[in-house]
Amino acid sequence: MDEAPRIAIDAMGGDGGPATIIAGAAQARDRDSSLRLTFTGDETVIRAEMARFPQLADSIVVHCDDVITGDDKPSQAIRRTKSSSMGAAILAVKAGEAAAALSAGNTGALMAIAKLSLRTMHGIDRPALAALMPTLGDNDLVMLDLGANTDCDARNLVEFAVMGAAYSRLALGIESPRVRLLNIGTEELKGTGELKEAAAMLRQQTGGAWRFDGFIEADRLGRGEADVIVSDGFSGNIALKSIEGTARFITDLLRRAFSSSLRSKAGFILSRPAFALLRHHLDPNNHNGAVFLGLNGLVVKSHGGADEKGIANAIAVAAKIAREDLTRRITDDLEDFRSHAVQTEGVA
Amino acid sequence: MDEAPRIAIDAMGGDGGPATIIAGAAQARDRDSSLRLTFTGDETVIRAEMARFPQLADSIVVHCDDVITGDDKPSQAIRRTKSSSMGAAILAVKAGEAAAALSAGNTGALMAIAKLSLRTMHGIDRPALAALMPTLGDNDLVMLDLGANTDCDARNLVEFAVMGAAYSRLALGIESPRVRLLNIGTEELKGTGELKEAAAMLRQQTGGAWRFDGFIEADRLGRGEADVIVSDGFSGNIALKSIEGTARFITDLLRRAFSSSLRSKAGFILSRPAFALLRHHLDPNNHNGAVFLGLNGLVVKSHGGADEKGIANAIAVAAKIAREDLTRRITDDLEDFRSHAVQTEGVA
Incomplete structure (x- = not known):
C-alpha cells in the first residue's frame, strides 16, 4: 500500500x-x-x-x-x-x-x-456501517451494523463479527478483540432465531484473531466488557441513537439544573474543569468517522x-x-475464520 | 370497581x-x-x-x-x-x-x-410490557413493548398503540395522546415491513381517543414530541437498556470528573442542589412500576x-x-378503534 x-x-x-x-x-x-x-x-x-x-x-x-x-x-x-x-x-x-x-x-x-x-x-454478503464508541474501560469499542441493513440473517451477523474484529485490531490495536452479539438477555435461549443461530456459528470458532464472548445487553455497552458489538442495522441504529439522545437529554438537564440558582451557577464556574472533562468524553467529534466495512x-x-x-x-x-x-485484513480474517469453521465441522 | x-x-x-x-x-x-x-x-x-x-x-x-x-x-x-x-x-x-x-x-x-x-x-393477540419514562417536555411518556414479545407483526404493533394510549390517558391524564412508532428514520419508506404496515393501519384511524403522529427516531424519545412510543419488544428493550446504560455511564463519568481535583470537589459541594435535581430526574425509583397490558x-x-x-x-x-x-378502558378503546377502522375501510 x-x-x-x-x-x-x-x-x-x-x-x-x-x-x-x-x-x-x-x-x-x-x-x-x-x-x-x-x-x-x-x-x-x-x-x-x-x-x-x-x-x-x-x-x-x-x-x-x-x-x-x-x-x-x-x-x-x-x-x-x-x-x-x-x-x-x-x-x-x-x-x-x-x-x-x-x-x-x-x-x-x-x-x-x-x-x-x-x-x-x-x-x-452485505456491507455494514461501523463506528467507535467511548467506554469506561481502557479502549473504545467497535459497534456495527449501525443502519446499513434493516434485516439480517445469521450469516450476515457472523460476517459483521469478522469485519468488526478486523477493524478493532486495526483501529484500536487490540490483539484479540472480545466480540459480542447485542441481545435482550445473555442466556442462550434469548433473542431472535437469527441471533441464536449466529451465536451457535460463532461459538464454533476456535483460535483465530478474536474470540466470541456471547451475548451482551444494551445497558452494558459502555462498561468495557466487549471490544466489538455486533447487531442487525435496525437494533444497532436504535441503540446508537438512544445513547446519543440520552447523552443530550442529560446534558440538557445539567444545563437546566446549573442555571436554576446563583449558588449552582457559582458551583458551575468552580467545576468548569470537571465539565470540560465530561464534554471531552461525550463530544461526538472525538469519535467521528464511521466506516463502511x-x-x-x-x-x-x-x-x-x-x-x-x-x-x-x-x-x-x-x-x-x-x-x-483494511480490505485486505478483512479478507485474511474471513479466510482464517472459514478455515477454522470447516475444521470444526469436519471433527463433529 | x-x-x-x-x-x-x-x-x-x-x-x-x-x-x-x-x-x-x-x-x-x-x-x-x-x-x-x-x-x-x-x-x-x-x-x-x-x-x-x-x-x-x-x-x-x-x-x-x-x-x-x-x-x-x-x-x-x-x-x-x-x-x-x-x-x-x-x-x-x-x-x-x-x-x-x-x-x-x-x-x-x-x-x-x-x-x-x-x-x-x-x-x-399478545400482551405487552409498558413503562413510564421522563422527558424534557411537560409529561412523562409511555413506552411499550419493553421485552414481552421479541417478534411482532403489524397487528401486534397496532394493538400496542391502542393499549399504550389507554394507559397514557389513565396514568398521565393526557386527553388525546400522540402515538408514534419507533423506527430508524421518519420517512414512510424507512424500517421493517411490519412497521410500514402498522403505520398504514394507524394512519387510517380518524377521531378516537388518540392520534397517530408517524415514526420517531430513538434520539428524539426524551424531547417531549410523543406521549406513547410503540415498538416490538426487542427494539423497545434495546432502547430502554441503552438509555439506562447511558444514564449510568454519564453519572459515572461525572463522579470521576468531580473527584479529579480539589477544585472540582469544592465545585461539587457548591453544586449539590443542582445534582440533587439531576438525580431526582434520573432516579429510576421515581418511574418504577411497569405494567403488563x-x-x-x-x-x-x-x-x-x-x-x-x-x-x-x-x-x-x-x-x-x-x-x-385499565382493562375495561383498553376494551373500550379497542372497540372504538376497530369501529373507526371498519368505517374507513367501508368508505374506501
Missing part, C-alpha cells in the same frame, strides 16, 4: 458546508503532512475556502455541479452518482485515484452509491453536524484504514 | 428482599390509607418485617415455601405457579381476591406465569433494584390502574 494515501473528500456534505470541511481538512493536513487530498464539489467555492490554508495548496479539486441533500432519497441519489460531489468522491476510489472516500452528507445516499459503485467484496473500496461517513476537529478526525480514520489496508 | 383495591404483593422478589418490599408497602400505605394489601411468601419472614410497621397490621399473608429466583427459566417457573410467592400473587388476581399483582422478581418468569394464568384479553388481570413489575420509595411508587401504579379499571 502507498505510504501516502490520497483521500477523496465530498466538500459539499454536512451541516457546516465547504467552510467546515476544508478547515477540517487543513487541520488533518497539519497533523499529518504526508496526506494527499482531493476535494469534490463546486470548484469556485472550494478554491475560495482553500485560499485560507496554504497547507492545502497541492490538493486536487474535482468540480461537480450537483449536491445531494439530506432530503434526497437513495434511489434518486444513485442516478446522480456521476454528477454529484458525493458520487465523485466514491468514483475516485473506484478508479484507483483515491485510497478512501469521505462524506458528511446523507447517510442513506452515501450507502447506496457506495454499494452500487464499489460492490460488496468477495465472501461478504465489506466493500471493494474504503468509504468513511462523518457526522453531518461535525465541526472542524470532527472532520479532521474522520479524515484521520480514512487515512489509517487506507494505510493499513 | 371497588374504591379500595387490594394489591397482592410478591414479598420475596427483588434485590432487597422482603425487608425492602414490606418497608415500601408501608410507605405506600402511609400515602394512601385506603389501600388493602396481601403479601405472598415466607410467612415467618414477612410477619417479622411487618411487625415494624403498625400500618400494615391488617394485611393478609399467604404463605408459600417456594421462591422463583433470577436464574429460573420461564418454563421452570410456570411449573411452580402454585407453590411460589410470585405465582400466588398472580393467582390471587385470577381468583378475584386481589385487583392487581406486583412483583420485583424475574421478569421473564413473571410474564410467563401471568400470561398462562390470566390469559390474554379478548381482542388482543392486555391480560385478563392487572400485573405490575417493579425494578429488581428498586428501593422502598420505588416499591411504594410501583404499588401506587398498581392501585391506580386497579381503581380506574
